[in-house]
Amino acid sequence: MIPVTTFKECQVALFGLGGSGLATAKALVAGGARVTAWDDNPDSVAKAKAAGIPTADLKTVDWSAQAAFILSPGVPLTHPKPHWTVELARAAGVEIIGDVELFVRERRVHAPDCPFIAITGTNGKSTTTALIAHILRSSGRDMQLGGNIGTAVLTLEPPKAERYFVVECSSYQIDLAPTLNPTAGILLNLTPDHLDRHGTMQHYAEIKERLVAGAKTAIIGVDDSHSALIADRVERAGVKVRRISNRSVVADGLYADASRIFEAQSGASSSLVDLDGIQTLKGSHNAQNAAAAIAACLAVGVSQEEIRVGLRSFPGLKHRMQPVGRRDQVVFVNDSKATNADAAAPALSSYERIYWIAGGLPKEGGIASLAPLFPRIVKAYLIGEAAPAFAATLGQASKYEISGSLEKAVAHAAADAAGDPAPSVVMLSPACASFDQFKNFEVRGDAFVDFVAALDGVTMLIGTGKGN
Numbered sequence: 127m128i129p130v131t132t133f134k135e136c137q138v139a140l141f142g143l144g145g146s147g148l149a150t151a152k153a154l155v156a157g158g159a160r161v162t163a164w165d166d167n168p169d170s171v172a173k174a175k176a177a178g179i180p181t182a183d184l185k186t187v188d189w190s191a192q193a194a195f196i197l198s199p200g201v202p203l204t205h206p207k208p209h210w211t212v213e214l215a216r217a218a219g220v221e222i223i224g225d226v227e228l229f230v231r232e233r234r235v236h237a238p239d240c241p242f243i244a245i246t247g248t249n250g251k252s253t254t255t256a257l258i259a260h261i262l263r264s265s266g267r268d269m270q271l272g273g274n275i276g277t278a279v280l281t282l283e284p285p286k287a288e289r290y291f292v293v294e295c296s297s298y299q300i301d302l303a304p305t306l307n308p309t310a311g312i313l314l315n316l317t318p319d320h321l322d323r324h325g326t327m328q329h330y331a332e333i334k335e336r337l338v339a340g341a342k343t344a345i346i347g348v349d350d351s352h353s354a355l356i357a358d359r360v361e362r363a364g365v366k367v368r369r370i371s372n373r374s375v376v377a378d379g380l381y382a383d384a385s386r387i388f389e390a391q392s393g394a395s396s397s398l399v400d401l402d403g404i405q406t407l408k409g410s411h412n413a414q415n416a417a418a419a420i421a422a423c424l425a426v427g428v429s430q431e432e433i434r435v436g437l438r439s440f441p442g443l444k445h446r447m448q449p450v451g452r453r454d455q456v457v458f459v460n461d462s463k464a465t466n467a468d469a470a471a472p473a474l475s476s477y478e479r480i481y482w483i484a485g486g487l488p489k490e491g492g493i494a495s496l497a498p499l500f501p502r503i504v505k506a507y508l509i510g511e512a513a514p515a516f517a518a519t520l521g522q523a524s525k526y527e528i529s530g531s532l533e534k535a536v537a538h539a540a541a542d543a544a545g546d547p548a549p550s551v552v553m554l555s556p557a558c559a560s561f562d563q564f565k566n567f568e569v570r571g572d573a574f575v576d577f578v579a580a581l582d583g584v585t586m587l588i589g590t591g592k593g594n
Contacts, residue, residue, distance in 0.1 A: 127153055128284045132231045134158035137191050139184055139220070141211045142198020143170035149278035150196055150225045151179045162187050164211075184211050189218035199224055199298035205325045224302030226295060229279045231305070237285035241426040244273075244306065246295045246337050247314025247347065250415045254314060255294040256443045257407075257419040261436030262290050265428060274299060290426065297333045304336075310425040311341030312418050314370075316352040331356065341365060343425040345418055349373045368421050372414040380421050382413035387420060399434050405449045405457065406442030409476035441588065445571040447473045451584045456543040458578045461555035462571030467495045470557040474499040479550035481505055481539040483532065486558030486570070488512035493519050493557050500524050504550065505542055507535035511562045532563070532570065536577040552578075 130153045140151050143165040151163045151174060164184045165171050171181050195215040202209050203222070215222050233242060245255045255275050262269040270282040273293035283289065293308075300306060316331055331352045338344035339360050346357040347370045361367040369379035380389050385402040388395045398420060401407045407416050416437065423433050442448040444460075451458040459477075464470040466489040474480060474496060484493065485508045492515055506526040508516050513528045520526050529535035532554070539552045554574045556567075564570040579586055 127156060128229060128232055128280045128282060129157035130154045130159060130228050130232060130280065131157040132228070132235060133193055136160065136193035137162070138194050138196060139163075139187055139189070139192045139211075139215070140196040141165065141184060141209070142201050143167070143174045143179075144198060144200065146225055146278040146280075147198040148174055148177065148179070149281050150198075150228065152177060153225075153228070153280040154196070155179060184214065189214055189220055192218070192220045194221045194223055196228070197222055197224055197302055199296060199302060203298075203301055204329075222302065223304065224299055225278065225280050226273065226293065226299045227303040227305065229282075229285075229291075229293070230303060230307060233285040233291070234305075234307075237287055237289070240285050240287055241290045241310075242308045243290070243292050243310045243312070243422045243426060244295050244308035244337055244341070245293070245312040245314070245418075245422075246297070246300060246334055247312070248317045250314045250411060250418075251294050251312075253412065253443045253446060254312065254415040254418050255292055257415060257437075257440055258422055259292045260440050261419065261423050261428060261433055262292065264436040264439055265432040267428075295337055297330060300337050301333050305340070306337055307340040307342075308337070309341070310343045310345060310422040311338040312345045312422055313338045313353055313356065314347045314414065314418055315350050316356075317350065327352070335360070338367075339363065339365065343368060345370060345379075345421045345425070347371065347414055347418065348376065349414070368425075370414060370417045370421060372410045372417070380417040382410065382417055385413065387413065387417050389420075398430060399437060401437070404437060404440065406440050406447070407437065408447065409472050411472045412447075412476075445567060447476065448571075448588070450575050450588050451578045451581075451586045453540070453544065453581065453584045455549040456540070456546070457549075457551045458540075458584070459551050459553040459555075460571045460574050461553060462560070462567045462574060464555040464557060465489070465559050465567055467491060467493050467557045470555040471496060471499065473553060473555045474502060477551045477553065478502055479504050479546065479548055481507070481543045481550060481552045483507045483509065483529075483535045483539055483552070483554045483574075484556050484558070485509040485512040485516055486556045486560050486564075487562040488515060488558055492516065496557070497523065504546065505539070507539045509535050509556075509563070510558060512558050516557075532573055533577050536574065536581070540578075540581050 140163040259271040268289045272279040274296040275294040348354040369376040372382040445463040448460045461473040500523040503524040507529045560570040
């Protein structure tokens with residue numbers, strides 16, 4: 127835990143007692159703050175009380191006495207309308223911040239020079255975050271990984287010299303972190319997302335920009351217009367900018383040409399690494415992720431050879447284009463995180479011969495947008511509620527069967543792929559939510575891994591879903 131000492135002896139209000147909110151409350155109490163916490167969910171309040179966190183309805187507190195208001199990132203700050211606690215805090219002139227801001231302030235006080243890499247973007251941020259963490263860990267460095275990737279940042283070990291922090295930041299977290307100042311800040315890309323919480327694309331982009339605007343080195347993907355403009359603005363403001371592209375050559379930064387990553391400085395380019403053969407980094411989207419990770423690691427003093435070693439041993443992010451097993455020429459890939467067609471497209475575009483397991487609870491639009499990738503599908507194995515609609519969309523473009531269950535789909539796809547003389551993949555990339563058959567995409571992915579592990583002759587590349 128990181129005790130939040132910057133509010134020692136101060137009164138602090140906190141709203142939102144889910145996982146990260148409860149961790150934040152505990153960190154504040156551990157640091158000596160006088161906390162009053164609340165949540166709209168009585169069960170969350172009861173859990174906080176059991177953990178020794180002082181609780182009270184925030185409608186009853188003296189807001190003028192609060193040094194800060196700590197808001198959980200899942201609670202609306204601006205859109206569709208501010209939460210009632212936000213309105214009370216603003217009326218009293220109380221600063222509204224979140225857990226990432228608390229981390230930033232603790233680092234500034236206790237270890238301002240410890241390396242801190244922050245990552246954001248609409249797509250790819252979790253893979254990039256995990257890749258950076260893996261490179262640092264494999265090089266033997268003291269590394270802490272947290273944030274939006276699933277570990278609350280204040281549950282990490284406290285900042286100290288030579289301890290590296292890798293923190294994934296959502297737009298919600300950035301919106302509550304006004305003094306965010308990473309050593310290396312990454313903005314991968316921007317496409318419309320979370321507009322229900324930010325109102326407009328412009329506001330969404332402005333929030334994301336804050337992460338790189340406060341960085342010592344800003345690493346920015348410039349393959350979309352919003353990010354390219356942000357790179358120009360941040361650079362004009364005096365921040366060192368390294369541009370990233372998987373579409374074109376850049377003058378100062380890193381770019382991908384097929385599977386090779388090049389570094390450009392003052393117009394001269396040199397080859398850094400070839401991703402060919404690294405199963406966990408297949409596809410042009412992963413070339414961008416890798417380029418950003420490499421740039422960040424270079425910015426905090428990791429050598430090129432240490433980076434190459436880390437890239438080659440990267441196990442992939444669980445449930446995202448994750449190779450989990452192999453039998454002869456067939457690789458089994460868990461892409462359960464692909465819960466809509468757009469999310470499934472990168473995996474389908476990364477392999478040539480695919481025995482595709484798809485379906486579940488359908489999303490709007492189905493799989494029609496994936497039609498250009500249908501020629502890569504040798505056969506589809508359709509499961510869940512979406513199966514009939516997906517079958518109609520596939521039509522004559524690809525062979526398919528309605529398998530019904532994931533277990534049956536894995537067995538049939540594996541049997542068919544075993545008879546294929548060419549290298550191929552059996553891939554779960556559902557393009558659907560999981561809730562018709564599974565609790566969540568993680569449970570679905572773990573089930574896929576277990577069914578693959580039960581096949582004869584498969585060499586598993588990871589542990590089973592139950593223990594992975």
